[in-house]
Amino acid sequence: MKDVTYLLQNQIPVVDSHTTVATLLKYIEKNNFSHFPIVEDELWIGNIAKEDLILETNNTLLGELKMNFQYFSTEKSTYWALLWENFMHNNSNIIPAIDKNRKLLGIYRKEDVLGFWDNIPSFIEKGTTIVIQKSSIEYSFSQICQIIESNNAKLLSIFIISFENNFCNILVKTNGLNNTEIIQDLRRFDYEIISKHLEDSFQNKISDNSEYLQKYLNI
Template sequence: MHNLTNYINFDIKPLKTTQTIADAQDLFLEIPYSHFPVTENNVYVGCLRKEDAEVLNENTLISENKFDFERFFVRDTMIWLDVLEEFAKNECNIMPVLNVKNAYIGYYEIEDVIKFFQDSPFLKEEGGIIVVQKPKSDYSISQISQIVEGNGGKLLGLFISNINDQLVEVTLKISQSYMNEILQGFRRYEYVIISEHQEDSYLENLKERSDYLDKYLNI
């Protein structure tokens, strides 16, 4: 799998504080970004949002509108999941990238980060998806891994897909082998299985008992 930094983009130069808002408006018309990075003396000072640029006085300098900047960014050392989180938090499709010395080096586009995710083993490798739920105070990532591997499976990835004050929902991708054993392992540790699985002998037994009960009641 490629390193995320291979996706850093340098095609569009950041706006400069010495340019006018009209320059920014023209750039937004040309390229469908939600924001554009702004630099001052080659130092990143924030992002100008498209909606803000549309209502600002086009004859003013960008430097006169610093209070309208949004100051989000990521480091070139951050992992892709943290980068994706910053995209979501800031509702943007472009993300400035700074190095450890705070120098602006380029930007990520949201499509490239999603493509990076699509190339990850979590999506690319063949396997099954299990969604489990447990009280927030009781769940454990190490326990989840132990249940999967202790029952012969291989964990390809997991993430917390839902959380509230009481419950945590975890989505896992595992190798297809020993699916039934893994499902029963989760039940022994009092996890609720949210997803449905043909290999689930527990549900099959419930169905057989339900069919038997229906047949008995109809005698």
């Protein structure tokens, strides 16, 4: 996993409890920040959200809004996947980086980390992507992996897309080998195939033709 330390933005203004709402709001609107870190004597004391600032009068001091502070941060040396999870969990497009003494070192911006998605091998490697669905309490990653590997294929990635009406939608990407057998085995274990696949269409056509022939022979 790649370290993102070089993306740290440390040229940011000092915003403390004596800064007014109007001053900070003007800055974060200009830079399209959802939150911004607050310090006291160079030590991080929390973050304030833009949506909370909008509700206050211009002359209000940030120190008066401590009840609205949010407390998410990261270490300077971190990995992009952990940082991305931090962005998602806190619905923020900035994450402050602090040291062990809570000194503010700078911020990471979501837009800077976004580029890492373009270089994930499981996304850029050629293969087959299958979207499957099963009950939220019955699906098993280990079972899915076993089905794929038992058909002499390699798993490139697997993750949950969404939960809908007690069902889990899962995206699976393989190296593209033995797709027909994999799809058949997934169905055998009660996974519904949501995505459309050429191999699956051929198999269905063969099955339909076989049923038609059997009916013809029975006439």
